[in-house]
Amino acid sequence: MGLDQWLHRKEFLKNKTERTQEIQYWRKENHIHKYFTDFIAEYYDHSSQEDVIATVDDLKALLYNVNQILSEHDTDKQQVLAEGLLPTQQGFFFGGTDYDEYYFESLVQLKSFLVSEISYADKIEEGLDDEVDSVQYIYACWW
Numbered sequence: 354m355g356l357d358q359w360l361h362r363k364e365f366l367k368n369k370t371e372r373t374q375e376i377q378y379w380r381k382e383n384h385i386h387k388y389f390t391d392f393i394a395e396y397y398d399h400s401s402q403e404d405v406i407a408t409v410d411d412l413k414a415l416l417y418n419v420n421q422i423l424s425e426h427d428t429d430k431q432q433v434l435a436e437g438l439l440p441t442q443q444g445f446f447f448g449g450t451d452y453d454e455y456y457f458e459s460l461v462q463l464k465s466f467l468v469s470e471i472s473y474a475d476k477i478e479e480g481l482d483d484e485v486d487s488v489q490y491i492y493a494c495w496w
Contacts, residue, residue: 354446354496355380355446355448356380356381356382356444356446356447356448357378357380357494357495358379358385359375360376360378360491360492361373361375361491361493362374362488362489363488363489363490365487366486367483367484367485367486377466377470380448381449382448382459383443383447383448384435384442384456386444386494387440387442388418389405389407389492390405390494393406393411402493402495404492404493405492405493406490407489407491408490409478412467412474412490415463415467416467416468418438419439419467420464421434422438422439422460423457423460431452431457435452435456436452441456474488
């Protein structure tokens with residue numbers, strides 16, 4: 354039991370079809386959940402656990418926040434940044450809410466994923482992919 358989270362990439366192909374694939378799975382990363390449900394979704398009903406549609410710009414904004422937090426080397430200031438830019442969220446079996454080494458290690462992993470995914474999406478936006486015309490992201494969760 355706990356917060357399970359997925360990010361799917363929906364690709365709109367040049368032949369006018371679509372394909373969707375899971376590109377990331379998280380477990381009890383409540384700060385990521387809060388980002389998608391509070392900062393991207395216009396209105397999110399936590400009881401429905403509905404999907405949240407996101408764009409590459411949303412991922413870029415998330416990466417910006419992660420970089421801001423990770424670039425601060427003073428631990429007190431880093432925690433203040435984390436609380437403001439990517440705060441944790443309590444919830445039923447949502448995992449820890451401390452800004453501890455686990456939290457910051459998850460940001461390092463998140464950064465790595467985002468850099469790779471944004472690079473992929475940028476190539477598509479620049480028209481460098483022969484098959485894919487555009488992408489959209491779908492955040493899904495279950496607890």
